[in-house]
Amino acid sequence: MDLSLAPNAIAMSAQEFLAWSKGVMDQLLTASGAKKAVDKITAPIWSWALRNANYPLHFGVACCALEMAAASGSRFDAERLGMIYRSSPRQTDVLLINGWVTAKLRPDLRRLYEQMAEPRWVVAMGECAISGGPWYDSYNVVQGVDTFIPVDIYIPGCPVRPEAMIDGFMKLHKKIHKETKGTFLED
Amino acid sequence: MAQRAGLAAGGKTGEIVAMELIDRFPEYVKITKVTHNRVFAVVDKVGLLNVAKFMKDALDFDHITAVSGVDWLEEKKMWAVYHITSYSNRVTAEMIVELPRDKPEVDSVTPLWGGANWHERETYDMFGIIFIGHPRLERILTPEGTDYFPYRKDFVGGRRV
Amino acid sequence: MAEMWLNMGPQHPMTHGLWNLRVKIDGETIIQAEPIIGYLHRGWEKLAENRMYPQIIPMADRLCYGSSMSWSHLYCSTVENMLELEVPERAKYIRTIVLEAQRIGSHLMWLAALGTDLGSYTIFLYCVRERELFLDLMQNLCGARLTYNYTRIGGVRNDVPANFERDFTRVLKVFEKRLAMVEALCDESAVFRMRMEDVGKLTAEQAKNLGVTGPNLRGSGVEYDIRKEDPYEAYSDVDFDVCYEKGCDAFARYRVRVDEMYESCKIIRQAIKKIPQGPYRVKPPRTAPKGKAGWAHVEDPRGEGFMYVIGNGDDHPYRLKVRSPVFVSVSAAPAYLVGYKIADVPAIMGSIDMCLGETDR
Numbered sequence: 001m002d003l004s005l006a007p008n009a010i011a012m013s014a015q016e017f018l019a020w021s022k023g024v025m026d027q028l029l030t031a032s033g034a035k036k037a038v039d040k041i042t043a044p045i046w047s048w049a050l051r052n053a054n055y056p057l058h059f060g061v062a063c064c065a066l067e068m069a070a071a072s073g074s075r076f077d078a079e080r081l082g083m084i085y086r087s088s089p090r091q092t093d094v095l096l097i098n099g100w101v102t103a104k105l106r107p108d109l110r111r112l113y114e115q116m117a118e119p120r121w122v123v124a125m126g127e128c129a130i131s132g133g134p135w136y137d138s139y140n141v142v143q144g145v146d147t148f149i150p151v152d153i154y155i156p157g158c159p160v161r162p163e164a165m166i167d168g169f170m171k172l173h174k175k176i177h178k179e180t181k182g183t184f185l186e187d
Numbered sequence: 188m189a190q191r192a193g194l195a196a197g198g199k200t201g202e203i204v205a206m207e208l209i210d211r212f213p214e215y216v217k218i219t220k221v222t223h224n225r226v227f228a229v230v231d232k233v234g235l236l237n238v239a240k241f242m243k244d245a246l247d248f249d250h251i252t253a254v255s256g257v258d259w260l261e262e263k264k265m266w267a268v269y270h271i272t273s274y275s276n277r278v279t280a281e282m283i284v285e286l287p288r289d290k291p292e293v294d295s296v297t298p299l300w301g302g303a304n305w306h307e308r309e310t311y312d313m314f315g316i317i318f319i320g321h322p323r324l325e326r327i328l329t330p331e332g333t334d335y336f337p338y339r340k341d342f343v344g345g346r347r348v
Numbered sequence: 349m350a351e352m353w354l355n356m357g358p359q360h361p362m363t364h365g366l367w368n369l370r371v372k373i374d375g376e377t378i379i380q381a382e383p384i385i386g387y388l389h390r391g392w393e394k395l396a397e398n399r400m401y402p403q404i405i406p407m408a409d410r411l412c413y414g415s416s417m418s419w420s421h422l423y424c425s426t427v428e429n430m431l432e433l434e435v436p437e438r439a440k441y442i443r444t445i446v447l448e449a450q451r452i453g454s455h456l457m458w459l460a461a462l463g464t465d466l467g468s469y470t471i472f473l474y475c476v477r478e479r480e481l482f483l484d485l486m487q488n489l490c491g492a493r494l495t496y497n498y499t500r501i502g503g504v505r506n507d508v509p510a511n512f513e514r515d516f517t518r519v520l521k522v523f524e525k526r527l528a529m530v531e532a533l534c535d536e537s538a539v540f541r542m543r544m545e546d547v548g549k550l551t552a553e554q555a556k557n558l559g560v561t562g563p564n565l566r567g568s569g570v571e572y573d574i575r576k577e578d579p580y581e582a583y584s585d586v587d588f589d590v591c592y593e594k595g596c597d598a599f600a601r602y603r604v605r606v607d608e609m610y611e612s613c614k615i616i617r618q619a620i621k622k623i624p625q626g627p628y629r630v631k632p633p634r635t636a637p638k639g640k641a642g643w644a645h646v647e648d649p650r651g652e653g654f655m656y657v658i659g660n661g662d663d664h665p666y667r668l669k670v671r672s673p674v675f676v677s678v679s680a681a682p683a684y685l686v687g688y689k690i691a692d693v694p695a696i697m698g699s700i701d702m703c704l705g706e707t708d709r
Contacts, residue, residue: 103330140329
């Protein structure tokens with residue numbers, strides 16, 4: 001909307017007036033650089049909050065799940081990084097797939113992924129989730145979780161040591177920090 | 188501490204079990220090897236249920252360890268292999284039943300030992316061996332809608348899923 | 349009252365491993381139960397036909413990852429039975445020690461998972477901490493924490509490290525004190541006892557007929573342990589009791605496993621003193637004749653594990669069949685569950701100790 005319509009403001013309906021004034025405010029904020037400033041301030045705050053409270057889904061598939069459980073024990077302690085496991089996918093940020101995915105599980109896993117609210121990330125833990133692993137030539141195992149779900153972090157290992165899993169989550173933190181945008185989500 | 192003897196009071200060794208089986212079913216059972224706690228036999232398909240009932244009632248074989256299948260593609264036959272254990276006699280018997288490959292059907296032993304239920308379902312799922320009299324012969328491990336029998340020798344895996 | 353089918357799984361905090369338990373409930377009471385498995389089926393037995401005999405050992409580790417040493421040992425025993433190979437005495441004793449250490453580790457993981465099911469995070473933390481002691485011992489021995497790839501056909505992969513006896517003795521001394529603490533935490537907790545006693549009853553006759561083996565059978569009063577009845581490795585040379593309870597309920601199965609941990613400590617102490625000198629491995633033949641079969645059964649921490657192999661004339665097996673104890677325990681789930689309340693399901697299924705990797709294969 002442009003300011004030239006200002007004289008006609010009094011003749012607009014309520015909805016038209018709201019839309020026009022919002023457009024004018026947007027233009028003003030972008031032109032003066034206020035939007036960019038707010039983005040620059042809020043992006044680090046949002047990324048700090050998001051990355052330090054990564055709630056993974058309580059979902060153990062196979063062997064790597066035991067190392068995931070060991071990582072939440074007292075020796076490796078994933079909880080100091082903010083990883084609290086949640087049982088419902090609606091309340092989680094990270095989908096941690098730690099085992100081989102079979103043809104029977106694939107639609108259910110896709111549904112779990114779609115039930116998670118944005119922002120969400122997917123971590124493929126272990127060889128089986130990355131590429132099918134030792135079962136690459138099986139008739140029932142999907143060769144890699146990234147064939148039907150977009151994956152953010154791949155953690156190699158068979159099984160993944162708990163230290164490696166925590167290192168993978170550190171890399172996820174870096175990724176979140178780089179990719180988080182501010183309130184106005186531009187640039 | 189004295190090691191518990193391999194014979195319970197009044198228990199039967201493998202040799203005694205084998206002798207009793209041959210005495211009772213000379214036309215169905217053929218013993219291939221016997222030791223003091225193992226019996227290896229080949230059982231005719233027709234007499235399987237009677238032999239199994241005799242083993243359970245008279246010889247105290249109360250635990251079925253496994254039911255498996257083997258596919259002999261070239262010889263055009265399939266085996267159903269039963270491993271049955273007796274707790275009181277400490278004897279394990281292996282019984283092999285030969286089936287024709289184009290019509291692999293055999294009586295189910297689920298009415299005798301409930302533990303055979305899922306073993307027979309799995310053997311059906313993987314090989315296509317039909318167990319007559321099974322309460323619920325359905326696929327158990329492969330997803331619904333699978334139209335092949337994976338462990339048969341003419342099924343070649345390795346395709347992209 | 350309204351009856352409905354409820355899906356517990358495949359993604360459920362209660363299920364240890366990936367399976368679906370469909371229960372038909374009338375209000376809160378379970379009137380029918382139907383376990384659905386197959387979410388982890390990879391066709392293990394078919395894959396084994398495409399691998400050489402030594403290549404199957406790490407695959408066997410991943411059958412039941414909670415007690416992986418037990419399964420790779422079972423596979424090696426099966427092939428040794430087929431090839432009629434005699435394992436040297438030193439290897440037998442080493443295998444016995446690591447098998448019992450694996451039994452303790454597996455039971456600790458079970459208790460940790462049971463604690464989480466019942467809502468007690470403390471039990472989980474204590475058991476995982478004790479388990480780390482044993483994982484460190486295994487790491488000193490063979491380099492891995494979870495899937496060891498340590499037994500070989502004909503013996504074990506390498507000899508024990510220098511401070512083997514000292515490390516084991518130290519760990520066992522600390523562990524027995526801490527196990528007494530964890531045991532007291534559970535036994536003297538009114539909530540734990542209320543949730544576990546008088547639920548999931550399975551009589552001895554039912555258990556024997558349904559093919560249930562291992563601690564689940566011994567919790568129903570049947571005194572049968574394959575380590576005593578059909579000894580393998582060095583079990584005939586060590587002194588230990590068969591742990592069984594007459595309670596038939598979930599609490600009895602819990603008691604059996606805790607007692608087994610104490611007995612395992614006893615076995616390890618005796619075996620460590622008695623290890624003979626000698627070779628730790630013999631070289632097996634590379635191929636097996638076509639049609640030659642062998643089988644072996646062992647007392648896996650979860651029950652009776654059994655494998656059956658048929659040779660192919662070359663260095664691949666023709667058929668390798670795996671009998672998993674949890675496959676049968678899960679199939680007996682309706683017998684355990686019918687008549688109890690929905691809130692009892694985690695306690696009952698937790699007391700059965702399931703590992704779905706070996707169920708689905």
